Amino acid sequence: MLKNEKMRHQFKTEVMSGHIVEMMVAPDALAAKISEAEGAQAIFSAGYATSASALAMPDRGIADFGLSLERCRQIVNAVNVPVFADADTGYGDLDNIKRTVESYEAIGAAGMFIEDQVWPKRCGHMDGKKVEPTEVLEAKLRAAKAARKHDDFLIMSRTDARAVYGLDDAIARSKRYRAAGADLIFIEAPQSVAELEKIHEAFPETPLMANMIEDGKTPLTKKEDLQKLGFNIVVHPNTLTYTQAYAEKTLIETLKRDGSTKAYKDRMITFPKFNEFVGLDQVNARDAEYSPEKMAEAYMH
Amino acid sequence: MTQANLLTYLDNHPETIIPASGDGNTFISLSSQNFPAILIDGTLAANNLIAEDSEGMLTLSEYAKFLRDMRLKKNSLLIADLQSGFGNPLNTFYSAKELERSGGDIILLNDQTYPAHTTAEPITTTPEDLIGKLRAAKDALENPATQIWIKLEGIQSYGIDGIIQRIGYLAKAGADAIAIDHYDADQLAQLAETKLPLPLMATWEPGTKQIAGISGWLDKGYLPSVIKRAQLEAINYIKQGGLTYAEK
Known part of the structure; x- marks a missing residue:
């Protein structure tokens, strides 16, 4: 289907x-x-x-x-x-x-x-x-x-x-x-x-x-x-819209107040966790799957 | 007609020209006729949508939007122009997926480097890269009926032997058909006499000699070229009218 x-x-x-x-x-x-x-x-x-x-x-x-x-x-x-x-x-x-x-x-x-x-x-x-x-x-x-x-x-x-x-x-x-x-x-x-x-x-x-x-x-x-x-x-x-807007507003307030986002970091997803969530590993694996070496080995002999 | 039936139909009607369109007016005119398929051509779409002469100026998202709009107007087979995959094999994966979800029944991948250009002597990529793009496109498809045709554009650089070798690799990697572009008549005749593992098509424009052994011809934009000439005539007519009025 x-x-x-x-x-x-x-x-x-x-x-x-x-x-x-x-x-x-x-x-x-x-x-x-x-x-x-x-x-x-x-x-x-x-x-x-x-x-x-x-x-x-x-x-x-x-x-x-x-x-x-x-x-x-x-x-x-x-x-x-x-x-x-x-x-x-x-x-x-x-x-x-x-x-x-x-x-x-x-x-x-x-x-x-x-x-x-x-x-x-x-x-x-x-x-x-x-x-x-x-x-x-x-x-x-x-x-x-x-x-x-x-x-x-x-x-x-x-x-x-x-x-x-x-x-x-x-x-x-x-x-x-x-x-x-x-x-x-x-x-x-x-x-x-x-x-x-x-x-x-x-x-x-x-x-x-x-x-x-x-x-x-x-x-x-x-x-x-x-x-x-x-x-x-x-x-x-509207739940996600209001939550996003509130999070963005308070983050920027923190940044303006402190000069960095350090005090807000515990309310953020981390760099590795975000990349994992959006599937970076799968995308990288797919990229590697079609390498010239693999294609030559599989289809050019 | 299904994609599989189309290849059989072309085999039985080798004189068939599959017309190309890149604008809604031409598409509607062609849709009212009984062509077995219509090619939504990247170059013609670039002319229409962004006033550019080269296909590589048109991005995937711009092209796919137009394809979706045309899909709504026609139930029969549409050939979608994947160009050279809009990048590397990874880009080709997501581009093929997008074109299939946008209504492409057959995905036409060419062997140019990225970005593809509308030119008589395009730069072509390596067989390894092309095979990677073909495999990526095949892996991206959701509907088992969707086909991938490969347009080989480098016969002038890699020659008859090179093209035969590429067709062999592409057959092994799962291509459904081959189309040859930028050929001369002798080269095409020689290829047509060669036993190949995939159905062989060629691009067509007025003056092309249709020969035996080629199962189907892909139009390069005859109808839009006729319209363009008519537009130039109409523009001249308007200009002359304007001059006449000014002289009065």
């Missing part, structure tokens, strides 16, 4: 298993590789982290399709766990949706979500969001399903209507999105555990995703508790 097929199959199997899938948002390939090494079951290539990492900008619809696709592709190539993609609003109309789906499927993503915000969108936990009429995302979901080549490339609907029209409207929209073909449902930014429960009651048979964002609208809830509440995927969207 080729890697792309394996990743799609693995993600679908895990999401449908009844056990909650822990998905880390990775700002870049290195963060994805670290997440994989530490046990993340899946990686999410998502807009907030990509905007921050690639542009040092907020998630306000500035990071475009090409940039987001390339970042997701780098992550897919760096890991062996499934990678799910944040496709924002699909980046345009139905023609754009087709290209977006074909492209993410071709690079080996396990699936993607599209949302009903008005472009340029905002992070789901920011104020001032606007949503399109329900028909807009319904049409996009039908186009997305028609464009995908494999049924196990999962399409998730995301609604941001909770912040605009309340939870009942968000649930009603999501039911229509499900009917239009969404495999998975994501209602962004519910505001209490009771709302999380209500979402599960509305979708007892449909895989659901919960978004655990620090300082966001939804109370931080443990993975085990989310599973009990009926959620199938928990995603940590």
Whole structure:
């Protein structure tokens, strides 16, 4: 089975298993590789982290399709766990949706979500969001399903209507999105555990995703508790971005204060350990494998 | 058509010219026809993407992005131009992997040194280095159906005997087919009469005499060259129009 097929199959199997899938948002390939090494079951290539990492900008619809696709592709190539993609609003109309789906499927993503915000969108936990009429995302979901080549490339609907029209409207929209073909449902930014429960009651048979964002609208809830509440995927969207930013800030403060990084060294990975982690020994071994002497010995006699 | 079927098809239709493209317009025109494969040529892509005449100016990532975009437009076979591997055998390993993941069904590796140049008399590398690159590319491939073809560009420097020797090594090291470039007609005829362990192809441009014993021809960019001539005519037309207006 080729890697792309394996990743799609693995993600679908895990999401449908009844056990909650822990998905880390990775700002870049290195963060994805670290997440994989530490046990993340899946990686999410998502807009907030990509905007921050690639542009040092907020998630306000500035990071475009090409940039987001390339970042997701780098992550897919760096890991062996499934990678799910944040496709924002699909980046345009139905023609754009087709290209977006074909492209993410071709690079080996396990699936993607599209949302009903008005472009340029905002992070789901920011104020001032606007949503399109329900028909807009319904049409996009039908186009997305028609464009995908494999049924196990999962399409998730995301609604941001909770912040605009309340939870009942968000649930009603999501039911229509499900009917239009969404495999998975994501209602962004519910505001209490009771709302999380209500979402599960509305979708007892449909895989659901919960978004655990620090300082966001939804109370931080443990993975085990989310599973009990009926959620199938928990995603940590900003954890690595905030941790990286904090570490870099405090390191530079230390450097400026002390004139060296000595006092910070116990919070860094070491030179040999980092090289080991990124596979230097394997790369060197491969380099040596094709030496002129070995090639002459094996193929020129 | 699969990669394996393509070689059989070429063997049965030795007059076949596999067209080359390096831009979206040409690619779409070619895609609407029933060519068994399309070569996404490094030189043509360099012309289109970065306005350079030499393939070696185009980096792997720039080329691979274009390949991925064209892959989305066509289901049939695409030949990806690995140039000379974008470095040493280690670079060739990662470059071949990238081109296969970007949609290349057949990976075309040439025997130039790095960086490769679009020139009539390229500098070619040693057989050992070329074999290392071939083995690295083979080790990088994920899909067992993906093939590696080798374009030998140094017949003018290592001669007929040198090329026959290289083909022997490459067959042993796992190449799927050979393409000859920068040849003269007599050399090609002599090679075509030689019993070789791999299918033999040659590059093609208008005026090339197609001979028996060559199973398939790789276009060097006929369609883009016709377009370029038409563009020059159109530019002259615009310039003349501008002069006429100025005279009024």
